[in-house]
Amino acid sequence: MFIIGEKINATRKGIDAAIKGKDVSYIQEVARAQEQAGAHALDVNCGTVPASEEPEAMRWLVKIVQEATEVPLCIDSANAEALAAGLAEHRGKPLINSISGETNRYSSVLPLVKQYNAGIVALCNDDRGLPSTKEMALEVGDSLVKRLMKDGVPVEDIYLDPLVRTLATSPETVVVTLEVMRELSRRFPGLHFVSGLSNVSYGLPERRHLNRAFVVMSVANGLDAVITDPLDAQLIALIYASEALVNKDRFCMNYIGAYNSGKLKV
Amino acid sequence: MGELAQALANLEEKKVYELIEKQIAEGVNPLEIIQECNDGMIKVGELFSEQKYFISQLIFSAEILKQVMKKLDPHLAGIQTSGGSGEKVIIGTVKGDIHDIGKDIVITLLKGSGFDVIDLGVDVPTEKFVEAVKNSDAKVLGLSALLNFTYPVMKEVVDAVNAAGLRDKVKIIVGGTPVNEQVREYAGADYYALDAVAGVRICKEIYS
Numbered sequence: 001m002f003i004i005g006e007k008i009n010a011t012r013k014g015i016d017a018a019i020k021g022k023d024v025s026y027i028q029e030v031a032r033a034q035e036q037a038g039a040h041a042l043d044v045n046c047g048t049v050p051a052s053e054e055p056e057a058m059r060w061l062v063k064i065v066q067e068a069t070e071v072p073l074c075i076d077s078a079n080a081e082a083l084a085a086g087l088a089e090h091r092g093k094p095l096i097n098s099i100s101g102e103t104n105r106y107s108s109v110l111p112l113v114k115q116y117n118a119g120i121v122a123l124c125n126d127d128r129g130l131p132s133t134k135e136m137a138l139e140v141g142d143s144l145v146k147r148l149m150k151d152g153v154p155v156e157d158i159y160l161d162p163l164v165r166t167l168a169t170s171p172e173t174v175v176v177t178l179e180v181m182r183e184l185s186r187r188f189p190g191l192h193f194v195s196g197l198s199n200v201s202y203g204l205p206e207r208r209h210l211n212r213a214f215v216v217m218s219v220a221n222g223l224d225a226v227i228t229d230p231l232d233a234q235l236i237a238l239i240y241a242s243e244a245l246v247n248k249d250r251f252c253m254n255y256i257g258a259y260n261s262g263k264l265k266v
Numbered sequence: 267m268g269e270l271a272q273a274l275a276n277l278e279e280k281k282v283y284e285l286i287e288k289q290i291a292e293g294v295n296p297l298e299i300i301q302e303c304n305d306g307m308i309k310v311g312e313l314f315s316e317q318k319y320f321i322s323q324l325i326f327s328a329e330i331l332k333q334v335m336k337k338l339d340p341h342l343a344g345i346q347t348s349g350g351s352g353e354k355v356i357i358g359t360v361k362g363d364i365h366d367i368g369k370d371i372v373i374t375l376l377k378g379s380g381f382d383v384i385d386l387g388v389d390v391p392t393e394k395f396v397e398a399v400k401n402s403d404a405k406v407l408g409l410s411a412l413l414n415f416t417y418p419v420m421k422e423v424v425d426a427v428n429a430a431g432l433r434d435k436v437k438i439i440v441g442g443t444p445v446n447e448q449v450r451e452y453a454g455a456d457y458y459a460l461d462a463v464a465g466v467r468i469c470k471e472i473y474s
Contacts, residue, residue: 251326253277 002225005034010048028068037230045076055085062089080108095119101126159194168203185222194225233266274306311463328378354404358386365412414444420453
């Protein structure tokens, strides 16, 4: 499982304040903690500053996080100029969060994916909005992946996000998301699936149980990357366990490795 | 321990294969390569006995060794092998018990060590064991069980092998969770194996 640490996101109050106050050590501490917990990449988002300032804020954020950590970053913005500024600063192979089937977003982000040879989070929606049925979701995901591949992005660099809905408001859609992952993983060998876990549990109590159950069910259906809090030790242990159970962990070596490094004692 | 043996002991799969290819290319005698792999497998067995390795790691080591033997196979033509081919072990879970996990682990390790295994399966009737001993040149008969009411059944198998006049032909090993020295003595077996690694070690002893 490719774990992308979610914590450096300006929608979180502490990070928002640290970005606006240029608090380098606070952000670097959050970055280090996630890396030490085993994150393979760190998401960086500064979307709360005014759009005109976002590129500079992103450049600064990428710089200070990479000063403190070795893992690549997942540069997260809806603003292509901010993505470009962050990518120009980034060392190593970056991830871009995100592209989608929406016309403007696709045409503005694709050149960056190509220029930086980046991994790309691809959101399963288009100009019509979020797909409302399983058939539509399959069609949107299928055509987005095909289009990216046709435009020269290797399938191994594509992280399709099936955009799980909120269980509380759309109870029938979570199962559909799982089915979509399963079907598209069959159609596109090598394609990655990524999910932010927390949407699914919004508006319900003790959300962590729902997030954890969803990750287990998703692993069984093809999920191999998550944007989450790597310090949620219980979640990480469940990820190791579920990958072993679906035979995505050769001879349980990752599970045993996690045990040997103390990660399963939760 | 050599680099290859160490890599195998560490279960560094890719490194093992690379070292094998390299040694083959350098013209190292395949028997020396096998010997070094055996050293690595012995280390894996020790780590398992010390509870530092888990069962899946034991199985993984056998899988790596199987791939190694495949790579060496074309280079072994015409060379006299000291162990391996032709050394047979009969094994089965005795009548009344259908547990196969322990038996299958032993089989995997035996095959990894180059033995030919005659697997009679689970819930095996006594006469089937006798027949297998009669019809093969195996020097080892392994009786497996998990349930503790199977002691009399193990004794029954040993007695039946005796009665058929085949007792000198094979050494009998009993193994499985409930088995100990008292059970071995009661059943009249030659050895009891504390775990899968011990079982394989006994088979090697018998054939050495």
